[in-house]
Amino acid sequence: MNHHLHLCTENFTLMKIIVAITGILLCVSLHAQKDSIKTLRRIDVIQLKEKQDHGLLNEVEGTIIFATKKNDVIRPGESNADLSTNSTRQLFQKVPGIVIWENDGSGIQTGIATRGLSPNRSWEFNMRQNGSDISSDAFGYPEAYYTPATEGVERIEIVRGAGSLQYGSQFGGMVNYIMKDRIEGKKIGFESYQTFGNYGLFNTYNAIGGEMKGFSYYGYLHHRNADGWRSNSVYSSTTAFLSAKMQLTEHFMMGIQYTHSNYLSQQAGGLTDSLFQMDPTQSLRERNWFSAPWNVLNFNSTYEPSKNTKFDLRVFATIGERNSVGFTKSITTPDAISSSTLDYSNRQIDRDWYSNVGAELRMAQKFNLFGQQQTFTAGARTYSGQTDRRQKAIGSTGMDYDLTIVQLNNGQQYEKELLLHTSNHAVFAEQLFKFGKRISIVPGIRYEYISSSADGRINTSNTGVIHENNLNRTVLLLGLGGEFKVTEKINAYTNFSQGYRPVTYSQITPSATTDIIDPELKDASGFNFDAGFRGKLKAILSFDVNYFRLVYNNRIGTLIQNGSNFITNVGSSLSQGVETFMEADLLSICNAKQKRTCIKLHLNYTYTNATYTSWNNPSIAEDPEKSIEGKRVEYAPEHIFRGGLNITHKRFNIFWQTNFVDEVYTNAENTVLPNSTATTGLLEAYIIHDLGLGIKFSENYSLKAGVNNVTNTIYATRRSGGYPGPGILPGNGRTMFLTIQIKL
Numbered sequence: 050m051n052h053h054l055h056l057c058t059e060n061f062t063l064m065k066i067i068v069a070i071t072g073i074l075l076c077v078s079l080h081a082q083k084d085s086i087k088t089l090r091r092i093d094v095i096q097l098k099e100k101q102d103h104g105l106l107n108e109v110e111g112t113i114i115f116a117t118k119k120n121d122v123i124r125p126g127e128s129n130a131d132l133s134t135n136s137t138r139q140l141f142q143k144v145p146g147i148v149i150w151e152n153d154g155s156g157i158q159t160g161i162a163t164r165g166l167s168p169n170r171s172w173e174f175n176m177r178q179n180g181s182d183i184s185s186d187a188f189g190y191p192e193a194y195y196t197p198a199t200e201g202v203e204r205i206e207i208v209r210g211a212g213s214l215q216y217g218s219q220f221g222g223m224v225n226y227i228m229k230d231r232i233e234g235k236k237i238g239f240e241s242y243q244t245f246g247n248y249g250l251f252n253t254y255n256a257i258g259g260e261m262k263g264f265s266y267y268g269y270l271h272h273r274n275a276d277g278w279r280s281n282s283v284y285s286s287t288t289a290f291l292s293a294k295m296q297l298t299e300h301f302m303m304g305i306q307y308t309h310s311n312y313l314s315q316q317a318g319g320l321t322d323s324l325f326q327m328d329p330t331q332s333l334r335e336r337n338w339f340s341a342p343w344n345v346l347n348f349n350s351t352y353e354p355s356k357n358t359k360f361d362l363r364v365f366a367t368i369g370e371r372n373s374v375g376f377t378k379s380i381t382t383p384d385a386i387s388s389s390t391l392d393y394s395n396r397q398i399d400r401d402w403y404s405n406v407g408a409e410l411r412m413a414q415k416f417n418l419f420g421q422q423q424t425f426t427a428g429a430r431t432y433s434g435q436t437d438r439r440q441k442a443i444g445s446t447g448m449d450y451d452l453t454i455v456q457l458n459n460g461q462q463y464e465k466e467l468l469l470h471t472s473n474h475a476v477f478a479e480q481l482f483k484f485g486k487r488i489s490i491v492p493g494i495r496y497e498y499i500s501s502s503a504d505g506r507i508n509t510s511n512t513g514v515i516h517e518n519n520l521n522r523t524v525l526l527l528g529l530g531g532e533f534k535v536t537e538k539i540n541a542y543t544n545f546s547q548g549y550r551p552v553t554y555s556q557i558t559p560s561a562t563t564d565i566i567d568p569e570l571k572d573a574s575g576f577n578f579d580a581g582f583r584g585k586l587k588a589i590l591s592f593d594v595n596y597f598r599l600v601y602n603n604r605i606g607t608l609i610q611n612g613s614n615f616i617t618n619v620g621s622s623l624s625q626g627v628e629t630f631m632e633a634d635l636l637s638i639c640n641a642k643q644k645r646t647c648i649k650l651h652l653n654y655t656y657t658n659a660t661y662t663s664w665n666n667p668s669i670a671e672d673p674e675k676s677i678e679g680k681r682v683e684y685a686p687e688h689i690f691r692g693g694l695n696i697t698h699k700r701f702n703i704f705w706q707t708n709f710v711d712e713v714y715t716n717a718e719n720t721v722l723p724n725s726t727a728t729t730g731l732l733e734a735y736i737i738h739d740l741g742l743g744i745k746f747s748e749n750y751s752l753k754a755g756v757n758n759v760t761n762t763i764y765a766t767r768r769s770g771g772y773p774g775p776g777i778l779p780g781n782g783r784t785m786f787l788t789i790q791i792k793l
Contacts, residue, residue, distance in 0.1 A: 102128035112411035117530025133244035133252040146655035152778035165624035165659025165685035173221035181365030198271040210577025231265035232258040246786035249276035263296035281332040286312035319776020329779035337375030338450040371401040380776035398442040407432035421483035459509035467505035539584030567617035620664035659685035686711035702743035735764035
């Protein structure tokens with residue numbers, strides 16, 4: 050109770066500070082601009098250079114500097130991707146180096162990574178929606194259980210590791226879903242997407258929005274359900290979103306966005322390798338279920354007292370749950386009716402409750418120096434997150450989703466009960482210096498304070514109690530970027546940015562009473578380095594080619610000391626390689642206004658050499674055969690190739706996409722042969738093709754149909770030791786869909 054009271058008191062104090070800042074900005078704005086209400090102008094919308102399905106962010110967007118940074122912008126509405134199932138490999142088709150876990154055909158959760166990092170629920174990225182955190186805990190448990198309906202996404206912004214100075218944790222960088230906030234040019238507009246597919250797929254998206262006299266709004270209701278490609282993979286997902294923005298004066302805007310999402314997903318579980326090769330659609334688990342109710346609230350205000358000064362404030366909160374019930378033993382243990390009880394075994398119930406609140410205040414100041422306009426940006430962040438974790442309760446012997454606890458364990462409902470808390474405060478700044486018309490230099494700095502704590506018990510014994518296991522630390526990050534304009538449309542860029550990955554809750558919480566947590570445990574640290582060329586050759590070819598280097602130190606692992614598990618920093622890894630992208634207008638007329646045939650070809654290739662450079666484990670020091678040093682990082686394919694062809698003729702559009710992903714190891718020891726439970730072993734390379742057709746009947750009505758995995762390739766991108774397996778997890782085979790789109 051005291052911990053809950055402490056969090057509520059801390060959050061209330063935070064909210065008072067935020068409200069005070071907002072009130073001051075509002076009063077200043079109303080006083081300074083009280084006569085300018087008749088000349089409202091929009092200051093909240095970022096205008097990109099081109100409205101295509103893929104592009105780059107401008108040098109400065111609002112209060113953030115993107116110059117010299119490796120970045121991408123995806124516009125789902127302009128792409129050929131299957132939006133009905135949030136098809137990640139199609140959405141990120143033009144982003145080189147993206148590794149995707151494709152074991153969930155529902156599109157409910159996104160698992161992506163780059164440069165040898167783990168794709169596990171995108172936890173190496175700082176996942177955001179409209180600039181605000183959406184993961185379960187940005188530091189202690191940075192997993193993304195929620196993904197917005199992509200029909201409602203205006204654009205997806207992706208910044209590689211250089212985003213660490215602006216956004217903080219995660220070596221991968223930042224992924225930001227910018228949601229639609231209006232239907233332009235209409236007071237009341239309507240959008241509707243109705244999708245039907247095989248395996249019982251039904252997806253409906255309906256939205257209204259508009260703008261009038263400085264006010265804009267947008268809201269959608271989305272629902273998707275299907276039986277699933279595999280047996281025992283039924284799912285149902287519903288999301289509601291509402292955005293409202295008001296331009297109170299010429300210089301002051303306020304807005305609010307709220308998202309509620311809830312889904313229920315049956316977990317088909319893993320397979321052994323032999324069963325996978327025999328029939329990947331089969332399932333040995335039919336009583337496993339997962340649900341994650343999610344709520345995201347985002348308040349934002351923008352104050353622009355002059356054309357050279359801008360402030361941006363975002364206050365956000367995430368309230369969510371993670372609920373699972375199922376038979377969680379090894380895939381080699383049958384989930385069968387007992388001959389003695391004539392019933393199934395009791396299932397295990399695990400539950401998390403998340404309560405996070407935070408705020409970021411940013412500013413940008415433009416000034417003239419060296420005959421050029423310079424830009425300085427700075428900001429501050431405060432964040433508080435709490436996770437109430439309760440695991441290993443004894444659930445029912447039934448088949449359906451049921452969180453009822455049917456039996457106590459030593460008088461306790463849950464064997465494990467933990468209260469986990471994170472506090473974070475940060476300040477950061479970057480300066481864009483321009484020297485002449487060709488050279489740009491961007492130095493930056495970020496300073497963070499992070500506090501993590503765990504309190505509760507890990508079992509029902511008297512020795513299982515944890516008393517205030519705290520970890521407090523400060524992090525200083527530095528960065529430097531440079532850019533040289535070779536021509537007006539081609540530039541060379543480079544960037545060096547330090548990064549880190551905070552210690553997670555699981556790493557400061559012993560799994561057994563004999564476990565020992567290193568009191569000197571450190572966050573993983575290192576840096577990202579990029580150097581490349583990007584730009585356009587006339588209107589024919591767009592390209593981006595770069596070398597990258599990611600150093601990942603202080604990896605956390607478990608050593609055996611005096612017969613006990615010792616959790617400490619054990620090793621380092623290095624990822625380096627090349628990321629390339631090009632898109633060609635083969636007939637040189639795609640940007641012309643004439644209604645002629647347009648053919649576009651895009652290709653991207655990534656080479657990644659990700660290896661462990663050290664692994665300080667005394668238990669294997671005398672046996673070089675067991676050493677991990679020099680072995681490949683798990684789930685890091687050496688080669689990734691993606692390409693596609695898009696042909697448009699008048700109202701018709703046809704597209705083809707291909708994805709090749711190289712083989713990966715699934716453990717640090719680089720085990721090739723699978724073990725009996727299929728939790729380790731090599732995953733083979735695979736190639737997948739997608740095909741689609743679009744017809745635009747008018748400005749208001751269109752149709753899109755597609756076949757995903759045309760050749761019905763059998764493949765897997767992941768093995769699991771726990772949820773949602775364990776075992777090898779198949780990717781989806783051939784599926785088809787038909788989408789009817791209406792805009793009024």
